[in-house]
Amino acid sequence: MDDEMMGMSPKERCKTPSQTSLTKSGESCSKLHGLVKRYMFPGLAGSPANVAECSTDGAESLRALDLISCLPKELALNVFRFLEARDLINSSQTCRLWRYLAEDDVLWRNKNSEIGLPDERLLLQSPSCYPDGFQRSSWKLNYRRHYRIDANWRNGTKRPAKLVNAHTGYLITCLLFTDNNRIISGSDDGTLKVWSVETGECIFSLLGHGGGVWAADVEGAVLVSGSTDRTVRVWNLTNGQAEATLYGHSSTVRCLAVRNGLCVSGSRDCTLRLWQVQVAPPGTLVLNNSCVGVLQGHGAAVRCVRFNGEFIVSGSYDHQIRVWSATEKKCLHVLAGHTHRIYSLQFDGTHVVSGSLDTSIRVWDVRTGALKHVLVGHESLISGMHQRDHILISGNADATVRMWDIRTGTCLKTLGSEEAKHESAVTSVHFDQNFVVTSSDDGTVKLWDLHTGQFIRNIVTLTSRSSGGVVWRIIANKTKLVCAVGSRDRNNQITNIEETKIILFDFDTAN
Secondary structure, eight states: HHHHHHHHHHHHHHHOHHHHHHHHHHHHHHHHHHHIIIGGGGGGTTOOOHHTTTOOOOHHHHHHHHHHHOOOOOHHHHHHHSSSSHHHHHHHHTOHHHHHHHHHHHHHHHHHTTTTOOOOGGGGGOOBBBSSBBOOOHHHHHHHHHHHHHHHHHHHHHHOOEEEEEEESSSSSEEOOTTTEEEEEEESOOOOEEEEEEOOOOEEOOOOOSSSSSEEEEETTEEEEEETTEEEEEETTTTTEEEEOOOOOOOOEEEEEEEEEEEEEETTSEEEEEEEOOOOOOTTOOOOEEEEEEEEESOOOOOEEOOSSSSSEEEEEEEOOOEEEOOOOOEEEEOOSSOOEEEEEOOOOEEEEEETTSSSSEETTTTOOOEEEEEEOOOOOEEEEEEETTEEEEEEEEEEEEEEEEEHHHHHOSSTTTSOOOOOOOOEEHHHHHHHHEETSSSSEEEEETTTOOEEEEEEOOOOGGGGEEEEEEESSSEEEEEEEESSTTTTOOTOOOOOOOEEEOOOOOO
């Protein structure tokens, strides 16, 4: 294609396109004309014959077309790289040469890089040819997929969400993604369930706990759960079998985290325990699922824990956060300053972020234990937080969602207007490079623009929201959103009470 196209004479390469094509791409032509005049025309001063030959009709858009057609491929692509993606697509409809240039793979790789898109071309079908023989750019397909996903988040899809009845009549306490496109739900009915995110089918029901499941974490094929029955259980996700039941806590296991085969569990008995957790290959028996350390020091129930393999960070109802060494199994710092119970933690390996019933959020240095910032503005319990790099999103029982810069301790914005905000407590928050997703006790899931803070739409609005329907929690990734919903009062006999269910959204689909 390169030799065929670039071997044509200037007149052959710049045959006049149809009027329809010119109309569609007129704006792009104008942009290219400006780019050529700004960056390339001085360099063409020594080639008046070619320029004159390709610029005879006088139309602005065709001048740009003619100049591009007269350039060597490398220079033409250098002009095209200044265009935005939408203009590249419009330009490809102008003529055969422009279409060839606008499909350049390096050009589209740069467009992906400009906006920080990950390389997910392996998720796409192998690039094929257009019917007329043009080779599709794999990087362009990557860009288009991400553009489509973004549009589906903003506008919704024609494919309806999947509704999965789960843990009927009980509360969904845990919601997790696995590495192989599955969902795990835990409930106060004492069970965990593994679901297919594609079909909504229940793959495994994990039975064995003698009380409600209030904590769970997953690493590879290992699922670990904690319960009001005071045990920690280890499950094999390849076959749905229980591998071990770990005893030691004397009260409810309220939180846990797994990293590199080591589990840290926090309990209402005021302690944390470290467990070596593994699953067995088929036909073998694992004997080393055992307690390898007990961390004591908190004066009340341990409510939340974070673990990165080196440091363990725990938050307690004693108003304190403690930083522990995972290898030495000792307390390194006691982070004191909150005046009420700690309910949530974020930890990125450098900063500890704690949320409390005292309405404040505090940012600490994990290595020194020093307090860096106190974030104030909320009026009630910090009910959920999510951190990415230096940006923190917090949800609160006061129904507001705030964005913070933890480097400076400043509130960047409060999301939405008074009319758009949640009507009651925010139950969970999630964000990525474009969107913030929040759920609430008011029975809605809302989508916000991360960069402007503006409300976009309600993704979920429960019909039962006025009679007790709530969204307990959400999890999300680039293409999926999973919502756990149910009723605030599970003993209420109102006829339209919300059944406990999971709602699955897939935004990686063509409309």
